[in-house]
Amino acid sequence: MTPSELEKYMLMYYRSVYRTALINLKNPSDADDVAQEVFLGLYTYSGSFNSDEHVRAWLLRCAINRSRNILRSYWHRNSLPLTEAEEKVHYDDKDSSAAPDIPLMKLPEKYRTALYLHYYEGYSAEQIAKITGSSRSAVLSRLMRGRKQLAKFITDERNEDHEL
Amino acid sequence: MNYKEIIECSVSALDKAYPCSDPGTALSKVLERTENMKEKNDGFERRRLVEITPERAEPKKSRRIFTAVAGTAAAVAVIGGSVWGIGYLKENGGLKQKEPVTSTGAGYHETDANAESTADIRNENKPMFQVGSDRDPAEKDAGDSKDIMEAVGDVLEFSDLTATIEQIDYDGYFIRVIYKAESKVNANTGHNGNIAPFMVNFYEYQDTVERHWFSSYEALGNNRFICSAELLLDEGETINNITFEHIPVNVNNGQPEHIGSYSVTGIKQQHIYQTVNNSDMYTVTVSPNGFYIISDREFLTDDMGSEVTDSRFCVIQYKDGTEEEFLLSAHTMGEKIGCADTNEDIDPATIRTIDLVIRKCNVTSTDSNYLTRFMWMNPDQIDIGNIAAVMLNGERIIFEPDASRESNEQGDLSQIAGIYAPGELPYEATGGAYEATGGEETSGDTSGFTLPEALCNGNGFYGPFLDEPIVGDDAWALVKERSGTDLDYILPFDKNLFVFDGAEFFIYGEADCDVTALVGGTVESVGYKGGFGLSVLICDDNGHYWFWYHLSKANVSEGDTVEAGTKIGHTGSSGVADRQRLAMRVG
Numbered sequence: 001m002t003p004s005e006l007e008k009y010m011l012m013y014y015r016s017v018y019r020t021a022l023i024n025l026k027n028p029s030d031a032d033d034v035a036q037e038v039f040l041g042l043y044t045y046s047g048s049f050n051s052d053e054h055v056r057a058w059l060l061r062c063a064i065n066r067s068r069n070i071l072r073s074y075w076h077r078n079s080l081p082l083t084e085a086e087e088k089v090h091y092d093d094k095d096s097s098a099a100p101d102i103p104l105m106k107l108p109e110k111y112r113t114a115l116y117l118h119y120y121e122g123y124s125a126e127q128i129a130k131i132t133g134s135s136r137s138a139v140l141s142r143l144m145r146g147r148k149q150l151a152k153f154i155t156d157e158r159n160e161d162h163e164l
Numbered sequence: 165m166n167y168k169e170i171i172e173c174s175v176s177a178l179d180k181a182y183p184c185s186d187p188g189t190a191l192s193k194v195l196e197r198t199e200n201m202k203e204k205n206d207g208f209e210r211r212r213l214v215e216i217t218p219e220r221a222e223p224k225k226s227r228r229i230f231t232a233v234a235g236t237a238a239a240v241a242v243i244g245g246s247v248w249g250i251g252y253l254k255e256n257g258g259l260k261q262k263e264p265v266t267s268t269g270a271g272y273h274e275t276d277a278n279a280e281s282t283a284d285i286r287n288e289n290k291p292m293f294q295v296g297s298d299r300d301p302a303e304k305d306a307g308d309s310k311d312i313m314e315a316v317g318d319v320l321e322f323s324d325l326t327a328t329i330e331q332i333d334y335d336g337y338f339i340r341v342i343y344k345a346e347s348k349v350n351a352n353t354g355h356n357g358n359i360a361p362f363m364v365n366f367y368e369y370q371d372t373v374e375r376h377w378f379s380s381y382e383a384l385g386n387n388r389f390i391c392s393a394e395l396l397l398d399e400g401e402t403i404n405n406i407t408f409e410h411i412p413v414n415v416n417n418g419q420p421e422h423i424g425s426y427s428v429t430g431i432k433q434q435h436i437y438q439t440v441n442n443s444d445m446y447t448v449t450v451s452p453n454g455f456y457i458i459s460d461r462e463f464l465t466d467d468m469g470s471e472v473t474d475s476r477f478c479v480i481q482y483k484d485g486t487e488e489e490f491l492l493s494a495h496t497m498g499e500k501i502g503c504a505d506t507n508e509d510i511d512p513a514t515i516r517t518i519d520l521v522i523r524k525c526n527v528t529s530t531d532s533n534y535l536t537r538f539m540w541m542n543p544d545q546i547d548i549g550n551i552a553a554v555m556l557n558g559e560r561i562i563f564e565p566d567a568s569r570e571s572n573e574q575g576d577l578s579q580i581a582g583i584y585a586p587g588e589l590p591y592e593a594t595g596g597a598y599e600a601t602g603g604e605e606t607s608g609d610t611s612g613f614t615l616p617e618a619l620c621n622g623n624g625f626y627g628p629f630l631d632e633p634i635v636g637d638d639a640w641a642l643v644k645e646r647s648g649t650d651l652d653y654i655l656p657f658d659k660n661l662f663v664f665d666g667a668e669f670f671i672y673g674e675a676d677c678d679v680t681a682l683v684g685g686t687v688e689s690v691g692y693k694g695g696f697g698l699s700v701l702i703c704d705d706n707g708h709y710w711f712w713y714h715l716s717k718a719n720v721s722e723g724d725t726v727e728a729g730t731k732i733g734h735t736g737s738s739g740v741a742d743r744q745r746l747a748m749r750v751g
Contacts, residue, residue: 043198
């Protein structure tokens with residue numbers, strides 16, 4: 001791939017890749033790293049693509065896989081730089097009450113990813129299954145559960161507002 | 165507001181809170197990293213040439229294998245009686261052993277190239293590579309390397325353990341070495357008795373390159389281990405100068421020790437071997453050695469480039485019929501049954517089955533994650549409980565015994581074999597005991613023994629339960645699923661570590677509780693026994709020995725008479741224990 005092609009794809013898809021990683025990782029600096037690594041992989045990738053859409057799917061798939069690698073790494077799960085500790089707390093699923101007040105980000109990762117890819121990136125369940133390495137039924141299940149949880153969050157939020 | 169709008173609003177808020185860096189800036193960084201990577205790749209390619217061209221491998225004179233300590237030489241003397249030089253030369257189609265050389269106690273030794281014995285030792289006197297007698301692997305040429313497949317039976321003498329290689333498998337993807345390790349606890353090492361975690365790593369020396377491939381091991385029980393490694397070689401490609409590496413515990417200043425010189429030749433990779441699970445979730449196949457699970461899923465094809473590594477999944481089927489899969493970070497003992505990506509806790513009461521799956525891609529990667537695997541045994545991270553004893557990949561663990569478990573007829577012990585969640589133990593705490601009289605496949609002594617009605621008041625899983633008492637030099641134990649299907653789970657019986665013959669009823673679970681004698685008897689011994697740590701051995705009136713180990717404290721003394729219910733100690737993590745746990749064997 002030539003630098004100009006890389007530039008083209010970065011302009012087209014960098015934000016999507018970054019956002020996908022961010023939704024997975026809940027950490028902007030990690031997401032940035034992942035996005036760069038994904039495009040680094042694209043740049044050095046020797047295979048061919050059928051279309052721009054194929055490139056996009058490939059990039060998102062790589063972003064998810066790389067994010068998962070980070071999430072599952074021992075280091076990631078067992079370390080917290082002191083300088084980032086305070087910031088990190090706000091991303092931590094374990095304390096959802098302190099998470100950013102964004103409904104999507106309150107969901108478990110797999111639901112976030114499925115909902116994001118479906119409703120924002122416009123992928124079908126079958127396409128999401130290929131991207132995430134899951135079965136179609138699993139994706140449908142995640143979409144359903146994600147929607148259910150999302151609705152619950154919003155309902156709870158409204159009720160709280162109402163009480164206030 | 166519909167869901168699409170909610171997601172769009174969320175993404176918009178996310179973009180605002182954590183804005184994406186400018187793609188142009190990112191492009192510069194990517195291009196810069198590409199340049200850096202190219203430089204590294206150039207170097208890598210050069211190294212590859214060296215690696216696959218043995219004659220170019222220059223001796224690395226400065227390499228020191230390890231620094232032997234005074235105790236090492238003594239240990240060698242005790243075990244071997246003599247110290248041997250490097251084990252093998254291939255000559256005239258046979259394996260020749262060099263004459264023993266004398267250890268000087270430090271560093272590796274130059275061996276006398278002329279001092280060769282003509283004895284063919286393929287069928288006798290398996291080589292014993294001694295600590296301190298191994299010369300620098302980098303100084304061997306390709307001809308010195310012995311095919312690793314011929315290493316079965318080799319005895320590797322490290323400072324703190326002796327490893328006997330029992331089996332080697334290679335299927336083109338993975339190489340697996342099963343070895344039995346015996347601790348040199350209290351021999352001459354003087355360390356604290358812990359030999360865990362230990363592993364034998366493969367290491368290749370070439371010029372300036374030290375390829376350190378492998379760091380994965382799994383315990384099989386009774387000091388048997390599987391050391392496994394990913395080894396993707398082209399068919400016919402040979403790599404020489406591979407050594408076994410082991411980092412001793414508390415001896416030799418923790419310096420890695422390297423023994424042997426082997427070669428590995430790539431074979432044709434086989435893709436599909438045996439389908440072990442075929443559901444709408446995935447199709448899993450297992451390699452011939454029954455250990456690694458390989459998926460033939462589409463997403464694992466080469467078009468993923470170097471991005472996909474191996475992925476471990478845990479597929480949980482709930483009692484309501486739904487299934488979920490979770491990405492795992494490790495496997496076997498100490499497994500976290502939960503998911504790293506959601507931090508969700510799972511209520512064990514809702515689980516019907518758990519399948520552990522490894523999806524393996526057939527791609528080469530320079531990603532460090534690809535080459536590094538580790539055991540994760542952080543007890544703080546265990547949500548449901550640790551998986552008892554050995555769990556092989558792909559093995560199904562039953563959490564929800566069906567109604568038939570209530571059967572307690574004689575000879576029906578296989579019906580309760582399995583691993584159960586707390587509260588789902590296949591017997592009533594106050595109910596009658598199960599009695600095993602051996603099954604149809606039993607050989608040897610089939611006299612049964614009665615399992616006690618209560619085993620522990622701690623939390624954790626129990627099992628696998630053993631049936632079919634077998635006595636003899638080759639004593640071993642079968643563990644069966646409730647269906648009666650053999651899991652090929654073998655608990656080799658080490659007579660050096662146990663004072664009795666017979667079957668083992670094996671309990672292994674995480675627990676913080678007092679250890680209570682389950683039957684009355686006489687305390688035969690109390691004290692530390694190697695990797696078992698602080699242990700109490702009780703002989704009951706029927707002649708069965710009850711061996712409790714990994715204790716933190718013992719309340720009884722040798723010669724004491726105890727009754728059922730007597731508190732004999734407390735669970736702990738002494739010996740080779742990764743965490744506080746209840747461990748007992750009876751036979």
